[in-house]
Every structure is written in C-alpha cells, then in structure tokens.
Amino acid sequence: MAAHGTAERQGMTNSMLGFILFLASEVMFFGGLFAAYFIARADAPAWPPPLTPEQIAEGVHLELEVLLPAISTGILVLSSITMQYAVWQIQKGNQGGMLWGLFISLALGIVFLAAQLYDYTQLHFRADDTIYGTTFYTLTGFHGAHVAGGALFIAVVTVRALGGQFTAENHEAVEASSMYWHFVDVVWIALFTVLYIIK
Amino acid sequence: MLGMPLSRRLRLISATVAAALLALMATATASAIQPGGITDEARKMNDLFWIVTIAGLVVFVLVGAALVYAMIRYRRQGDELPPQFHGGGKIEVAMVGVPVLIVIALFTISMITLVDIDDPAEEDALTVEITGFQFSWQFSYSMADLGTNTDPNADPEDRINIIGTLQPIDTPDDEIRPVLYLPVDEEVEFILISNDVIHSFYVKDFLYKLDLIPGRVNSFAVTPRVTGDYSAQCAELCGTNHALMRFIVRVVERDEFDAWVAAEAARQLGDDALVSSPGTQGD
Amino acid sequence: MATVAVPQLSGYHRPAVLDWIMTVDHKRLGILYLYFTLFFFAVGGILALLVRTQLAVADNSFVGNDAYNQIFTMHASAMLFLFIIPVWAGFGNYLVPLQIGAADMAFPRINALSFWMLPPAGILMFAGFIVDGGAADGGWTAYSPLAQQTGVGMDMWIIAVIVLGMSSTIGAANFLVTMFRMRAPGMTMFRMPIFCWTMLVTALLQLLATPVLAAALVMLFIDRNYGGQFFDPNGGGNVVLWQNVFWFYSHPAVYIMILPGMGIISEILPVFSRKPLFGYKAFVFATIGIGGLGFSVWAHHMFTTGSVLLPFFGFMTFMIGVPTGVKIFNWLGTLWGGSISFPTPMLFAIGFVSMFLIGGINGTYSAAVPVDFALHDTYFVVAHIHYVLFGGSVFAVFGGLYYWFPKIWGRQLNERLGKLHFALMFVGFNVAFFPMHMLGLDGMPRRIAVYADSAGWEALNMLSTGGAFLIAVSMIPFLIAVVMAFMRPKDQPDDPWEANTLEWATTSPPPDYNFDSLPPVRSERPLFDARHGDEEQGH
Ligand code: HEA
Numbered sequence A: 001m002a003a004h005g006t007a008e009r010q011g012m013t014n015s016m017l018g019f020i021l022f023l024a025s026e027v028m029f030f031g032g033l034f035a036a037y038f039i040a041r042a043d044a045p046a047w048p049p050p051l052t053p054e055q056i057a058e059g060v061h062l063e064l065e066v067l068l069p070a071i072s073t074g075i076l077v078l079s080s081i082t083m084q085y086a087v088w089q090i091q092k093g094n095q096g097g098m099l100w101g102l103f104i105s106l107a108l109g110i111v112f113l114a115a116q117l118y119d120y121t122q123l124h125f126r127a128d129d130t131i132y133g134t135t136f137y138t139l140t141g142f143h144g145a146h147v148a149g150g151a152l153f154i155a156v157v158t159v160r161a162l163g164g165q166f167t168a169e170n171h172e173a174v175e176a177s178s179m180y181w182h183f184v185d186v187v188w189i190a191l192f193t194v195l196y197i198i199k
Numbered sequence B: 001m002l003g004m005p006l007s008r009r010l011r012l013i014s015a016t017v018a019a020a021l022l023a024l025m026a027t028a029t030a031s032a033i034q035p036g037g038i039t040d041e042a043r044k045m046n047d048l049f050w051i052v053t054i055a056g057l058v059v060f061v062l063v064g065a066a067l068v069y070a071m072i073r074y075r076r077q078g079d080e081l082p083p084q085f086h087g088g089g090k091i092e093v094a095m096v097g098v099p100v101l102i103v104i105a106l107f108t109i110s111m112i113t114l115v116d117i118d119d120p121a122e123e124d125a126l127t128v129e130i131t132g133f134q135f136s137w138q139f140s141y142s143m144a145d146l147g148t149n150t151d152p153n154a155d156p157e158d159r160i161n162i163i164g165t166l167q168p169i170d171t172p173d174d175e176i177r178p179v180l181y182l183p184v185d186e187e188v189e190f191i192l193i194s195n196d197v198i199h200s201f202y203v204k205d206f207l208y209k210l211d212l213i214p215g216r217v218n219s220f221a222v223t224p225r226v227t228g229d230y231s232a233q234c235a236e237l238c239g240t241n242h243a244l245m246r247f248i249v250r251v252v253e254r255d256e257f258d259a260w261v262a263a264e265a266a267r268q269l270g271d272d273a274l275v276s277s278p279g280t281q282g283d
Numbered sequence C: 001m002a003t004v005a006v007p008q009l010s011g012y013h014r015p016a017v018l019d020w021i022m023t024v025d026h027k028r029l030g031i032l033y034l035y036f037t038l039f040f041f042a043v044g045g046i047l048a049l050l051v052r053t054q055l056a057v058a059d060n061s062f063v064g065n066d067a068y069n070q071i072f073t074m075h076a077s078a079m080l081f082l083f084i085i086p087v088w089a090g091f092g093n094y095l096v097p098l099q100i101g102a103a104d105m106a107f108p109r110i111n112a113l114s115f116w117m118l119p120p121a122g123i124l125m126f127a128g129f130i131v132d133g134g135a136a137d138g139g140w141t142a143y144s145p146l147a148q149q150t151g152v153g154m155d156m157w158i159i160a161v162i163v164l165g166m167s168s169t170i171g172a173a174n175f176l177v178t179m180f181r182m183r184a185p186g187m188t189m190f191r192m193p194i195f196c197w198t199m200l201v202t203a204l205l206q207l208l209a210t211p212v213l214a215a216a217l218v219m220l221f222i223d224r225n226y227g228g229q230f231f232d233p234n235g236g237g238n239v240v241l242w243q244n245v246f247w248f249y250s251h252p253a254v255y256i257m258i259l260p261g262m263g264i265i266s267e268i269l270p271v272f273s274r275k276p277l278f279g280y281k282a283f284v285f286a287t288i289g290i291g292g293l294g295f296s297v298w299a300h301h302m303f304t305t306g307s308v309l310l311p312f313f314g315f316m317t318f319m320i321g322v323p324t325g326v327k328i329f330n331w332l333g334t335l336w337g338g339s340i341s342f343p344t345p346m347l348f349a350i351g352f353v354s355m356f357l358i359g360g361i362n363g364t365y366s367a368a369v370p371v372d373f374a375l376h377d378t379y380f381v382v383a384h385i386h387y388v389l390f391g392g393s394v395f396a397v398f399g400g401l402y403y404w405f406p407k408i409w410g411r412q413l414n415e416r417l418g419k420l421h422f423a424l425m426f427v428g429f430n431v432a433f434f435p436m437h438m439l440g441l442d443g444m445p446r447r448i449a450v451y452a453d454s455a456g457w458e459a460l461n462m463l464s465t466g467g468a469f470l471i472a473v474s475m476i477p478f479l480i481a482v483v484m485a486f487m488r489p490k491d492q493p494d495d496p497w498e499a500n501t502l503e504w505a506t507t508s509p510p511p512d513y514n515f516d517s518l519p520p521v522r523s524e525r526p527l528f529d530a531r532h533g534d535e536e537q538g539h
C-alpha cells in the first residue's frame, strides 16, 4: 500500500466529515434568511406591517392559524425520533427495526409536506403582500424544499435498506440522512417559534 | 560602520538613500493630495485625515525602508546557508503590540472627531430638504424656516424649491446644474430623502457625504465658512445617468442669500412683498 | 505505490480532450481551473481597458452611459467571481494534495463537479451582453433597489453568482476534508505548508460566508421576479438589509481573495531567502485571526448609510490591520539575515509585499470613520481595491505561476522575459492606480461614465489610462515566455529552486499518483531537512 496519506484516519470517515461541513453551510444559508427576517421585523414600525386599502379590499389579511402548524410540528418532531430509532436499530444490526423507522419517518415527512401545502391554500396573503408575506413564504418555502430533499434522501436510503445494504458496521448513509432530517427539524422548530408564536 | 568592507558600506548608504527618497516621495504626494474643506466639520476631518496620513506614512516608510534595506544588505553572496532562525518570543510580541497601540490611538482620535462633527443641529438652523431622484436633485426650503430670517409675514406652509433637470451629456453644463444656495457662517441642516433608488449627497468641499435611502430619512448639519461655488455630485451608483447628477453648492453672504430667497419666493409664490422687504436687494 | 489496474480497451484510445473533460485528477482539474480563470482575467482586463479608454478624457462618449455601467460591473464580476476567487481553487487543487503528501483530493468527483459548475456560470453571466437590456449593470455590489430596475441580464447574473458560490462552497468542503484527513504520516497540522494553511482558512470562510451570499441573492431574485418586498420600503422591507447581508459575505470574501495569495508568497520568500518563514505559528494564528475578524467588519462599507454602529465597525476595521501587520513582519523577518536572490517569482513576491502594504494602509484610512465620509465611493477606494487585489492578489498569481511553472508543466519560463514582465507590470500598475488616490481626494466619484472638463480630472485620468495599457503590454513578454516554454521539452528536475515543501519531492510534472516515495516529514520543511540533515534545523 502507498506510504502516504490516502489511508483515512480513525474516527469519522471522510464522507461523514464532508457531509457535516455541508450541513454547516446549510446552517449559514438559513442563518442568512433568518437574519434578514429579524432585521426586517426589528426595523418595521409595526408587525405585521400595515396594508394598503387596495390590499384590504382584495381581502388580504396577515394572520396565521397556529393549530395546524402546531400539529405539523409534532409530526416532524415525531419523525425525527423515528429516524433516530432507525439509526439505533441498525447500530445494533437490526435491519427490520431500521426499516420500520425509515418507513414511518418518510411517511411522516410526506404528511408534513402535504399539511404545509394545504396550509398555504388557507392563507389570505401572498408573497407579494408586504415583507410579512415575502419572508413567510421564503422561509417556509425553502424549508419545505429542504424537507422534500430530506424525504428524497430517506427514500433513497430506504430503497438501499430494502436491498440489505446496511449493517451494524456499515450504515453511514442512514446516519447522514438522519442528521439531515434532524437539521431540517430544528430549522422548523425555529421557524415555527419565530413565525407563529412570537407575535 | 567604519570597520566594514567598502562594498557593504556602499550598500548601507544606498539603502539609507533609498529610504530617504521613499520618505520624500511619500511626503510630497501626501501634501499634494491634501483634501482641504470649507466647513467647520470639514476642517476637523481634514485634521484627522492628516493624522491618519502621518501614521500611515510612518508605517509605510519604516516598513518600506526595512524591505529595501533587507533586499540590498542580504543579497545572496555565495552558497553558504544563512543562520536558520524561526522567529522568537520578544519580536513577536512587538509585532502585535506596536500596531495595537497605533490602532488604538488612531481609533480614539477618529472617535473624538466623529463625536465632534456629529452633534445635532441647533433648533433654529436653516433646514434644507434634499431629494435625490433619477437623475437630478430637488432642494426645498420651507418659508417657515427662511421666514424667521427673511420675512416674519411669510406663509409657513410655503416652500421654495429648486428642481434640477436631466442635462444632455455633451453640453458645457455648469449653468444647467441645480444650485444649492447657502448662507455663509450659519449652520445648515440637510434632510436627505429619496423615493426611487439610493443616491448619495456628496459635496467634496464638505469632505462629507451621506446617502439618500428610500424608506429612511438621513440628516446632517454643517457650517460653511468660505463663500464660493463648489461643484458636487451624486456618489452612489443610481442608474444610467448617475454621472450626470451634478449640482453646485453656492455659499454666499447673508444679504445675497436673502436677496436670492426674495427673488425665488417672488418667482415661485407670486409674492412680491418679499422683494421690497428691508435688507434685501434683487440682483 | 501499487499501480491500480486500469481496464484497457484494446485498440481504443479516448481522445485527449475527452480525457481532460472526464478527468477527476486534482492536477488536471487544477490546470483547468488555471486556464479558465486566466481566460477571465484577460476578459476582465479587456473590459478594464474599455473603462480606462472611456475615462481617458473628459466628456467622452466612446461608450454610452448604459454600456459603461455594464462594462465596469462585468469587469469586477469577472475579476472577482471568475478570476481571483477560483484561481486560488486552481492553485489549491494542484498543490494542496502534493504539499500534504496525498494522492488526490478527498472527493475527486465532487472536485470535478466544482470545476464544471464554473463554465456554464461564466457563460450565463456574460450572455447578459446579448440579451435585451444588456448585462448586469448595478455594480458588482448590486445594491437594491437599483438592482430591481434592470433587465434579465441581472437575473442571469444572480443565478450565475449563486452557481459560482455553490461551486466554491462544495470546493471548500473538499479542501477542508483533504487537509484534515489526508495528510502524509508525520505531517501534523503545524507542519503543513503555509499555503495549505491559508487555503484552509479561506475554505472555512467560503464555507460559512458564501451561503449567506446565496441567501441574499435568493432574496433579490424573489424581489425581482415574484413581487417580494425584502428590499422595498413600500411593503415594509428594508433597503439597507441588502447591504448588510451582501457585505456580511463580501467582506470575508476580500480575505478569500487575498489569503491564498499571502500563502503563495510565504512559500516563495523563504525559498529565495534560503531561510524558514519567520514566525510560522504567528503567521498561522494571524491568518486565523484575519478570518475571524473578517466577520465583524462588514458595515465599514456602509458608513455613509447613516444606519451603522460606527464606533464598533470602525474599531474592528482598525484591528484587522494588526494580524495583517504580523504577516508583513513575518515576511520582513524572513528576508532579514537571509541569502536573497531575485528570480522572477521572488520579484513578484516582493512586489506583493510592497504594494499590498500600500493597499492595506489606504484601507486603514477608511477605518477612520470621518475620513471615510470623504473617501467613500470615490476613486480613493478604487485605488485601495486595486492595490490589494492587483498589487496583492494578482502579483501573487503571477509569482505563483513563475514559481510552480516548472512543477506543473515541467518547463522553466524564460527569466529575462519574466523580469521584463515584472518591471512593466510593476510600473504600469503604479502609474495606473496611484493617481487614483489623488483623483479620489479631489472628489472624483467612482462608477461615473463621464466627468466634466471643468472638474480638472483629465490629466490624472489620462495618466492612469496610460498605466493600464502598460499593464496590458506587460502581458506580451509573459505570453511569449509561455509559448517559448511550451516549445521546449520537459527538462525540469524535481526541485529546480531548492525548495522546502513536498511537491518538489516528486517529478516535474508529477505522475498520476503523485509520489513514488515520500521523504520523512519532521518539520514544515521536509525537503530542506532532506538536503541539509536535521542538525541544521536550529530551533
Ligand atoms: C483583497 C482584497 C482586500 C483586502 C485584503 C482588503 C483589506 C482591507 N480593507 Fe478593503 N476593500 C476591498 C478589498 C480588500 N480590502 C474591496 C474590493 C473594496 C471595495 C468594495 C466595493 O465597494 O466595491 C474594499 C473597500 C474597503 C472599505 C470601504 C471603503 C468605502 O467604500 O468607503 C474599507 C473601509 O474600512 C476597507 C478597509 C480595509 C482594511 C482596513 C483592510 C485591511 O485588511 C488592511 C490591513 C493591512 C494593513 C493595515 C497593512 C499592513 C499592516 C502593518 C504594516 C501594521 C501596522 C499598521 C497599522 C497599525 C495601521 N476596504
């Protein structure tokens, strides 16, 4: 074998480290969006900002129902737990347990997305209705896209899991997808708190 | 130095000469580029500019001289390897310490200047509302404000406005630029507004600029001390004809200013009472 | 090294071009990066010559006001996003694995992906010139709301910059993993070559700052195309928000543009002084310090917006001179007591030290807030930009090219032509950009297509234009030297300069797998140790 450094060092693998760095950049991306939201909100004379008479005539109003998103939040948190369950199972070498975990997480993720889309149809404002609408749709939209990406990731992992590709020693993709899923979950909790709770 | 061989002495001398030349060049440039300024505030900023320049020159000359000296003094002479030192404690502390001291000094002085020039305008200062638009300026004086000095009977609701127009590119444009009249030796406050894009109100001889930002109102105050015409222009890229957003600041004596106000008021408000009011003469 | 068995299809040879397109080898990708970025240096330079021609005389109508705004915007966009930022990825790709004694980058295929994102982005950005409304024309800073007003060229610019940003983000992750995990035995972090350290800090900045730019650009895109109100005060948005988010990226980005250049000259200076870098650890910590401080000074670009915490940002901006000063003293200390020779790479390195010194000091003027009130958005700042980016980064690029040319292409660039190149470029550079200090102090704003005759700026502008063309002329000896070199056989030894770092321990150019064997690594100068034995280490 070569005398030099192609051999990987102990600890996590290169791909895992690379993946974590990628997540760090994702955190900064959402950080940028959140920062924009906070600056805009802190600077606005009123929140939600006042509407023009035309907007009011069109029936725009800037309000958010909390109930459905609260349920969605519960769903997403639950899916994070089931995802972690999948990781723990495969760490013990239990492929069946992992599969259950993956299936349920994937299903919950899809339910979350569907709920969010439904929620969009219930709103009385659009992205071009003041900074309130813009930030709301941008933040939740990019989060939704990440949920969709995460669900796709889990789906791929699930297919590979069905093919029996993971073992107690070798299940990096499962861990990576679960990390991604937790990340998406944490972002949502932050979003939910900021957009729906802090009035 | 006397004990060393001739060639080395020559080198030291040439290094010293090079350093001296460097210093000379730097000072010459620095004095050629002094910014000047016609307001109280500008003079303070000019002083600060000089302090920074001197500090910068000292750093530049010392580092530059050391660089030139090292290049000459330590030219490769043969194959013998020079001593291999990697650096050491004390020098490294100095490397950090000295710049920290310079930096703290410069920072302190600039903050003193900042506080000095940033104090809010007096209540009764003349106020001019400056609106930037693509691609010219509007200078708006309220009669309430002017009235206290010009005509106590003026209607406080009235304003006189100087509105510039876009000038064709190829004209000698000095005459067509909008003119901002200011009385000398009096404090004036500018209120800066924009409704389209960002512009920047930049008068070179104030050594100052401040942006006009949609959705914000900025303001600053100065006291001009020297009469004359000063050309000025927009300093923030604002579109195709950004380069043509020029204007003139005309600082005049008080009675000339009053005369201008009276004439403008008569022209814009159709109120010729002002023209004949005491202390003013139409020109 | 065990040779990897490559399946050979008998009788079939992939055409060479395809080899290059399909390559995942870090050296080839590095070379592709260099070709690509140097091409855009030429493009950006030609745009700069148009700018200078327009400004040579007062009231000029060589290019119209509209075209002018597109030209300088694309000049800066090409120079920054398509030249200087990716050129470091080029050097880094070629050198980092060699310098740490690895066979390749950690993720070769992702590496290829990072490169191949560049050409489409470059084409997209420049295709703006042929669409309705022209290329982006809001300056490279794309301040809103002005950036809302222009044509689709702006959308193309936004998308291109997002793609370029993604390329540099994943590239950064690749460099980090490579340096954290692929170092040869004995190569501890504090024995890594300085160039690697500067790439490491640069990669961290890219990883953390570039996504914020992406967020900003996404917001701008939404405002432009979907009625978003982020930057529209009429809908409760905030104009200055754009500037905050943009500079939060773009100030760290200026260090992304200079740190690897500092790394390059920190490789060159010790070799031609025949001494170790003075204060290696201090240099590393200063680099990290610049990276850290770099995140806390962004609002110094916004002092005249009236919505900035002036004392804080003024102070932090001053402070950034301290770690940078440490580096200047590192370089001086390296020369001091050395045995200095002046081949072309060394000339560029010394050019860097002296010119960057000027650029740093004139940047410090703007840290003094009231002084910046006068200087902001004048040609004084344009002088600063070019003293750091040209006098700094570009000099380092050429220094690096002359220095590593024998390693990368196995041939030496002609010394005389090199020296001529340096002399012309050094003089041209100063003639072009020094007068801009005076113009700025005399009140000439930047980004203006025309100035009045009565302003009195013509003489200095003419001088500056002359300097710019001299820079262009200086490229002729360089190009001749390159052509001449390629006409000769590859005759370079492993280590033509008596250098210190591992890339010189293999053939020139290195084989596919980089090393047959590695010397032991017991300090940051393994080759020096091999030449002189450990006893001369003299700690
Ligand atoms: C490679 C790129 C690069 C680098 C390295 C720097 C380095 C620095 N820059 Fe610069 N800067 C730009 C690229 C860069 N800049 C660009 C592109 C713009 C314009 C953007 C635009 O608007 O388009 C800009 C604009 C810019 C501004 C805004 C100006 C304005 O628009 O009004 C300011 C303000 O503070 C600034 C400051 C600094 C400072 C303090 C440093 C410091 O890092 C410099 C530190 C170095 C030294 C100080 C010299 C060495 C030190 C010593 C020898 C020690 C002793 C010295 C002292 C004690 C002072 N820069």
Ligand code: HEA
Pocket: C038, C039, C041, C042, C044, C045, C046, C048, C049, C051, C052, C072, C073, C075, C076, C079, C080, C084, C138, C139, C140, C141, C382, C385, C386, C389, C390, C393, C394, C432, C446, C447, C448, C449, C468, C471, C472, C475
């Ligand atoms: C790395 C960055 C970089 C570099 C290298 C340069 C290089 C040059 N720049 Fe630029 N410049 C910027 C970054 C850079 N600039 C930025 C960020 C701005 C601000 C933009 C804004 O306001 O938005 C700016 C703005 C700017 C302006 C101000 C415009 C304005 O405000 O209106 C001017 C004016 O003179 C100018 C001039 C030049 C000139 C003459 C060069 C010359 O040095 C160019 C010399 C190069 C050549 C002449 C190329 C020659 C090469 C060939 C012909 C082929 C060779 C081939 C190979 C090497 C393969 N630049």
Ligand code: CUA
Pocket: B132, B133, B198, B199, B200, B234, B235, B236, B237, B238, B239, B242, B243, B245
């Ligand atoms: Cu208004 Cu530039």
Ligand SMILES: [Cu+2]
Pocket: C250, C251, C254, C297, C298, C300, C301
């Ligand atoms: Cu900056």
